Amino acid sequence: MRKGTSAALGLVIGFGLDRVVGDPRRWHPVAGFGSAAIALEKRTYADSRTAGVVHEAIAVGSVVALGALAARGGLVSTALATWTVLGGRSLAKTGHAMADRLESGDLAGARELLPSLCGRDPSVLGADGLARAALESIAENTSDATVAPLVWGALAGVPGLLGYRAINTLDAMIGYRNDRYENFGWAAARVDDVANLAPARLTGFLTATLAPLVGGTFAESLTAWRRDAGNHPSPNAGVVEASMAGALGVQLGGRTQYRHGVELRPVLGDGPPPQVADLRRAVRMSEAVQVAALGVAVAAQLASGAPFWRDARRRRG
Template structure:
C-alpha cells in the first residue's frame, strides 16, 4: 500500500476508534508515559535550563525511537497510534458532563470534574467561573487533543503522532511558570509552543469557517482572532480561545486561578460572559472542528511522497 494512503487510512480508522471507544479508562499508554516521565524527573531535575533540556531530550527521544520501530507495522500501527494519542471524544464527554452538572446546580460535582479538563483551582470557582474554565479548556484542548496530533501524524506518521503526544504531555506536567518549573520546565513549554504553532492556526481557521454551525458568523470569529489572540501569553492558546469566543459571541479571559497562583488573562471576544448553553455550543464546535481536522489531515497524508 502507498505510504500516503496507509497513513491517511490509519488516521481515519484511529479517529473512528476514538469516536466509538474514547480513551481507555485504565492502562492508557499516555498515562504510562507520564509515570515514566515523572520517574525520570527524579533523576534529571535541577533548577536549571540545561537539566530541563536533558529531560525533554531523553523523554521525547525515547518515544521517537520506539515510534520509529513501531511504524514498521504500517496501517495497523498508524491506526493504533492515532487512537492512543487522540482525546477528542473524552474531551466532548467531559464538556457535556460539566454542563449537565452546572444545569443541575451541583457545584461540588462540577468542581470535582474540572481537573479532568484543566489545571485550575476549582475550589475558588463559582458556576460562572467553572463554565468559563471548561469552555476555555474545550477550545484549547480541541487543538491539543485532536487537531495537532492528526496534523503531525499526516506529515510524520507514527513518530509524528507519538512524538507530539510526548511533547504535549511533558508541557502539561512541567511547563508551568512556578518556582519549581520556571527553568526546568522551560524547554518543555517552548517545545510545545513550536509544535502547536501550525495546528493552533488550523484550529482557528476551522473554527472561523464552521462558526455558523453554532449560531455565529465567520466574521465575528475572525475579528476576535485578529484583535485579541496576540494579547494572550500563549502564542497558540490565544488563537484557539479568541476564535472560539468570537464564534460563540462570548467573552473569555480575566482572572484565572491555578493551584500555583493566579494570572490575569486578557479579555478575548466582546460578548457576554459564557453560560452553560455556551459550553454545550463549544462542545458542538469542538466536534465539528475535529471532523474537519481529520479530513484535512487525511488529505495532507495523501499528498505525501
C-alpha cells in the same frame, strides 16, 4: 495499498476508535510515558535549563525512536497510535457532563469535575466561572487533544503522533513557572509552543470557518482572533480561545483563579460571559473542528503519498 493511502486510512480508523471506544481504561500508554518521565526526572533534574533540555531530548527522543520502529507495522500501527494519542471523545464527554451538572444546579459535582479539564481552583468558582473555565479548556484542548496529533500524524506518521503526545504530556507535567520548574521546565514549555504553532492556527481557521454551525460568523471569529489573540500570554491558546469566543459571540478571559494565585488574563471576544448553553455550543464546535481536522490530515496524507520523514530517508538513500 500505497503508503499514503494506508497512512490516511490508519488516521481514519484511529479517529473512529477514539470516537467509539474512547481512551483505553487500563494500561494507557500516555500514563505509562508519564510514569517513565517521572522516573527519568529523578536522574536528570537540576535547577537549570540545560538539565531540562537533556530531559526533554531523552524523553521525547526515545518516544520518537520507538515510533519509528512501530511505523513498520503500517496501517495497524498508525491506527493504534492515532487511537492512543487522541482525546477528543473524552474532551466532548467531559464538556457535556459539566454542562449537565451546571444545568441541574449541581455545583459540587461540577467543581469535582473541573480538574479533569484544567488546573483552576474550582472551590472559588460559581456556575458562570465554571462554565467559562470549562469552555476555555475545551477550546484549547480541541487543538492539543485532536488537531495537533492529527497534524503531526499527517506530517510525520507514527513518530509524529507519539512524539507530539510526549511533547504535550511533558509540558503538562513540568512546563510551569514555579520554583521547581522555572528553569528545568523551560525546554518542555518552549518545545510545546513550537509544536503547536501550526495546529493552533489550523484550529482557529477551522473554528472561524465552522462558526455558522453555532450561530456565529467567520468574520466575527476572525476579528476576535486578529484583535485579541496576541494579548494572551500563550502564542497558541490565545488563537484558539479568541477564535472560539468570536464564533460563539461571548467574552472569555479576565480574572482567572488558579491554585497558585490569581492571574488577570486578557479579554478575548465581545459579548456577555459564557453561560451553560454556550458550553454546549463549544462542545459542538469542538467536535466539528475535530472532524474537519481529520479531513485536512487525510487530504494532506493522500496528496503527499507518505509522511515526509520517510520521503527524506528515501532521497538520502
